[in-house]
Amino acid sequence: MHTKGSITGRHLAIAVLVMVVVNVQLTWWIIFTIGQARERLELERALLDQRARAWAEVSATVPSDRVRLVPEGLEIVPAAQGYVARPEVALGGSRSGWVIRPTEAAWEAILADYRRHIVMMTSEGAFFAVLLVVFMGLLWRTLRREIALERQHHNFLSAITHELKSPIAAIRIALETVVRGRADEAMSRKFIGNALADTDRLDGLVQKVLHATRYGSGSAGLRPSRGHLGAVVERAVTAFKPRADAVGATVDAEIDHDVVADFDDEAMTIVVSNLLENALKYGGEPAAIEVALRAEEDRVMIDVRDNGNGIPEEAIPFIFDRFYRAGDEMTRTSQGTGLGLYLVQRIMKAHHGTVAVASTGVDGSTLRVVLPGVGLGEDGE
Secondary structure, eight states: OOTSOOOHHHHHHHHHHHHHHHHHHHHHHHHHHHHHHHHHHHHHHHHHHHHHHHHHHHHHHHSSOOOOOOOTTEEEEEOSSSSOOOOOHHHHGTTTEEEEOOOHHHHHHHHHHHHHHHHHHHHHHHHHHHHHHEEEHHHHHHHHHHHHHEEEEEEEEHHHHHHHHHHHHHHHHHHHHHHOSSSSSHHHHHHOOOOOOHHHHHHHHHHHHHHHHTTTTTGGGGEEEEEEEEHHHHHHHHHHHHHHHHHHOOEEEEETTTTEEEEEEOOOOHHHHHHHHHHHHSSSOOOOOEEEEEEEEEEEEEEEEEOSSSSOOOGGTTTTTTTSSSSOOTOOOOOOOOHHHHHHHHHHHTOOOEEEEEEEEEEEEEEEEESSEEESOOOOO
């Protein structure tokens, strides 16, 4: 993918470079802060040691009765035997055998302050490190999503181009044949009939794109009302049967006509029609489609089952994504734009319902639509 405006390798390289620079800066800051804290610790300890030495020098040159009080943070104690962690300065004269050194409290206070700085710096560093990791994760997830969307968009453009070119070319050939008198009356009627069928195919494609625009943004395009959902399903199945008969497919429906619910009539017709088209497209040879509408408690379920080879496990999470079609547009033989199941998912979400793969396997797949807020035996007016 090197399309202008899309996520490219250059964008990814820049993002990685930014992450590396930020990580280097964070690491440098941690090392620099630790070094500063260590220097401060050594400086404060050296200052205590210097004060002790200065006091010892002064006390050695003046009479003991005129020596100043021991400065704060220092103490005079008998010389210890063995190793002592704190620095000691030996005293002379009348204080021979005594030493002056930092008090344990002052010495530990400096160490405690150093540790506090280290803990604070480590906490801040860890916090920024976690933020960096989270940001990198979100960035990577966004990049993957954008790359996947770009791939799907490319597939969609390839599919829409094919879907447009094929019927346009067929219509042109049919009309040219008739206009130039290359066919008799019977063949002319056949060519014109084929052209009309291709026109219907183009109209269906345009309608699908318009529906994606209308319902892709959520419930804004819905006009829900209380009605019999069975009538909608039956109408969609009846309208679909001639198309199924034309390719030798069968459609069996089991519909509960007492089910009423709040729904947009046109939108739910699109849902059922798209599920039927999907079942016909991916069904067996010939396709055998089963439709069932039933109510359970306060919800209704519409199941559309085909007799195809099932949905690949790795494709299940993506079949309701916009533009998604399994395989490659250049080698795929089935018609479509990758908008049918996406429209189903968006319309059901706008109805506060769901659509999912209820079952799949070598003997076929079942897609299930679930709509809440259902009643039985109510007046649909």
